[in-house]
Amino acid sequence: MPSFPKPKIPDAVVPPPLRKPAKPGSGGTPKGTAPSDLKTSPPERKAPGDKLLDRGKDAPIDALGWVDQRLAASGFLTGMLFRKVPKGTNWFYTLGSATLFAFIVQATTGVFLAMFYTPSATQAYHSISHINNEVPLGQLVHGMHKWGSSVMVILIFLHMGRTFFFGAYKYPRELNWVIGVVLLILTMTMAFTGYLLPFDQRSFWASIVGININGTGPVVGPYLSDFLRAGPELGATTLSRFYAIHMLLVPGAIIALIGAHMYLVVKLGTTAPPWVKAERPKVASPVAQLDAGANGNGRVNGHRSGAPVSGEGNGASA
Amino acid sequence: MADDANKVNGAEEAPIKERAKPDPPGYFEGESMTRRHVFTVASQALGGLAAAGIVLPAVGFAVAPIFHRGKERWAAVGPVSDFVEDTYRQVVFTETEGIGDAGKTTAYVRRSSEDLGEEPGKFVAVSNRCAHLGCPVRFVETAGNFICPCHGGVYDFQGKRIGGPPVRPLDHFQTRVRNGQVELGPRYSVTSQMEPVRARDPGEFTGGIWEYLYPPRPSTFPPP
Numbered sequence: 001m002p003s004f005p006k007p008k009i010p011d012a013v014v015p016p017p018l019r020k021p022a023k024p025g026s027g028g029t030p031k032g033t034a035p036s037d038l039k040t041s042p043p044e045r046k047a048p049g050d051k052l053l054d055r056g057k058d059a060p061i062d063a064l065g066w067v068d069q070r071l072a073a074s075g076f077l078t079g080m081l082f083r084k085v086p087k088g089t090n091w092f093y094t095l096g097s098a099t100l101f102a103f104i105v106q107a108t109t110g111v112f113l114a115m116f117y118t119p120s121a122t123q124a125y126h127s128i129s130h131i132n133n134e135v136p137l138g139q140l141v142h143g144m145h146k147w148g149s150s151v152m153v154i155l156i157f158l159h160m161g162r163t164f165f166f167g168a169y170k171y172p173r174e175l176n177w178v179i180g181v182v183l184l185i186l187t188m189t190m191a192f193t194g195y196l197l198p199f200d201q202r203s204f205w206a207s208i209v210g211i212n213i214n215g216t217g218p219v220v221g222p223y224l225s226d227f228l229r230a231g232p233e234l235g236a237t238t239l240s241r242f243y244a245i246h247m248l249l250v251p252g253a254i255i256a257l258i259g260a261h262m263y264l265v266v267k268l269g270t271t272a273p274p275w276v277k278a279e280r281p282k283v284a285s286p287v288a289q290l291d292a293g294a295n296g297n298g299r300v301n302g303h304r305s306g307a308p309v310s311g312e313g314n315g316a317s318a
Numbered sequence: 319m320a321d322d323a324n325k326v327n328g329a330e331e332a333p334i335k336e337r338a339k340p341d342p343p344g345y346f347e348g349e350s351m352t353r354r355h356v357f358t359v360a361s362q363a364l365g366g367l368a369a370a371g372i373v374l375p376a377v378g379f380a381v382a383p384i385f386h387r388g389k390e391r392w393a394a395v396g397p398v399s400d401f402v403e404d405t406y407r408q409v410v411f412t413e414t415e416g417i418g419d420a421g422k423t424t425a426y427v428r429r430s431s432e433d434l435g436e437e438p439g440k441f442v443a444v445s446n447r448c449a450h451l452g453c454p455v456r457f458v459e460t461a462g463n464f465i466c467p468c469h470g471g472v473y474d475f476q477g478k479r480i481g482g483p484p485v486r487p488l489d490h491f492q493t494r495v496r497n498g499q500v501e502l503g504p505r506y507s508v509t510s511q512m513e514p515v516r517a518r519d520p521g522e523f524t525g526g527i528w529e530y531l532y533p534p535r536p537s538t539f540p541p542p
Contacts, residue, residue, distance in 0.1 A: 121417030204420060209451040209468075215519040218531040223384050225519050230383040232517065232537040236416045237383070 080266050088276035092166070095159035096265070100258065102152035106190075107251065109145040117197070119243035121236045124199035149191055156187055168271040176264040179257055186254050193246035199239060207242070208234060385536045391415075394499040395427060401441060401500060403429045406457045409443075411502060423447070425491055425502055426457050426464075434476060443491040443502050444477045449484040452520040464488060476512065486510060486524045489517060492542050504539035514541035 046054075068074045085093075116135055118127040131138040160180065163169055169177035196207040211234070215225035230237040393411035401407055406426035414421035424446040430436035444464070448455045453468035463480070464473035471482035478487045487510065492503035507518045509525030516534035518524055523532060 121420055199420070205453065209453070212452045212520045216521040219533065222519060222522065222532055222535045226384045226535050226537055227381055231386070231388065232535065233414045233421075235414045235421065239417075 083266060083269065085270055086272035086276070088273045089270065090273065092162045092273075093270060095155060095162050099152060099155040099159050100262075102148055102155050103254065103258070105144060105148045106152060109141050109148065110247070110251075112141055113145055114247060119197070119240050121199065121239050124197065124239060128198045128200075149194060153187060153191055156184055160184065166271060166273055170271075173264070173268055173271075176261060176268070179261050179264070183254060183257050183261065186250050186257070189250050190246060190254070193242040193250070196239060196242045197246065204234070207238075383537070387537050387539065390504055390539060392494070392496075392501040392503045394496070394501050395425070395443075396500055397498055398495060398500055401427050401429050403431045405459060406444070408457070409502070413505075424454065427493070427500060427502070441493040441495070441500050442476075443493050445489040445491060445505060447489055447520060449479065449486045449488055449507075449520050450482065455488065477508075478510070478512070485521060486518075487512065490514070492539075506539070506541040516541055 113131065116127060116131045116138065118124055128142070131142050133139075163177065163180070192207075192210055195210075196203050211225045211228050214228060215221045217224060226232060228238070228241070229235065230241050391413070393413075395409035395411055396407070406428050408424060409427050410422050410424050412421050413423040425443045426446065427441060427443045430438060430440040430442050432438050436442065446454045446456070446464075448466040448468065448471050450466065450469055450471045453466050455464045455466045455471065455473065457463075458465050462475050464477060466472070466482065466484070469483050471484040472480050473484070473488050474480045476487070477490070479485075487508050489505050489507050491505055494501050494503065505517045506514050507516065507524050508514055511525065513525070515524050515529065517538040518532055518534075522528070
């Protein structure tokens, strides 16, 4: 670990009571040399406009300072944004943020789609075709929501795969894995309920098949499919029900769980990839030194270092 | 002053031993529950009651449709003379109100046939809902079979499964004749022996132990 020199704090930002007084004779005008050239080159004076500009530049910082004095969030934010990450952190570690970004895209486009969408069995299809054909940029926003949903599902699985193959679900991060699995289920619920909303032939029959698959669970299945349909047949209330689940119930739960998920990521930190070996301490422990001598080749097996070893067993495995 | 107050009718001169500070504060000896505990439990109970008052109606609201059975509907699908014994006639009628075309369903109707061991003089209405996952099946006249386009389910002339993934025969609708018109009523499912049972969703087995594993739903009508 290279050590960085301590950064020099400029005097200007240190409040006067903490500032070191200048050594006598070091700062200021050198003794004996009078500022004789005041007439030829007088010190620059700032124009009133420039002063205003300077104050204007400080205004956002002052405003932020005012908020931070009351919120005391800067410590938390600094800790979160400048937290240490392990060696070997690579592009695969961005899959979680990518999933979060996909969710933000879904939430944003979803809000604007809701402004034009009518969750009624007789009008849903027409409102979607209105969005696609008449609303300016409607096709784009609808397309982002439609394709973005697939992107989010794909990303969440890639993120899950990364976590699994890097062993990042192990102690102490098991709870975060569990929360992630719940988020996966909620995302699938979003995909399922959102699919019905355009209410065209494809979404209608896909939802019928999906509900019937739910119904094949023994004992509770039939009641579950009745619950999803709000009755024995897919009807007017089914669409409202799917809309409410898609739009209010599940997004709220997802936002809350994403908060918990990210809290744990920041709190526990991330794992190094499995191919990055733990660094050996610079000064080998007495046991390791003895051990190295016993092996007779003067080196210690990297994977054994740090583990409590008995001389006998280590010699056999070397 | 404190000493004066402690004297009981001047009987004793010695000051009473200072009472130990109650721990927790406000605790009296012999109490089975501290005052603080009582209030904690009471306020938690009240909070729970308030939460239940909000959550229970909302949950009840959401699950109520499971226990609600709609009105029995009968739809006329054509005069008696339209239907014959040896082939089906496709009819479309509204099964669910209020959702336009999506509420319509298709049935295949014929007269009952004594050759197939059916009670004569009745009408048979077979639903086109596949018993696998609910896709619409089609009656293929040349084959005399019902065929599902989704996953290749095949049913014979009576609607019994003869191939593919479906788990039971096709559903039926109750039939009756009113004013010379054939009318179709509530849907019902059948077992592999063609015994009528309450309507099941596609993918659910019927008959035997399956009647318990896939219990009849309160939202469906009793079989004929």
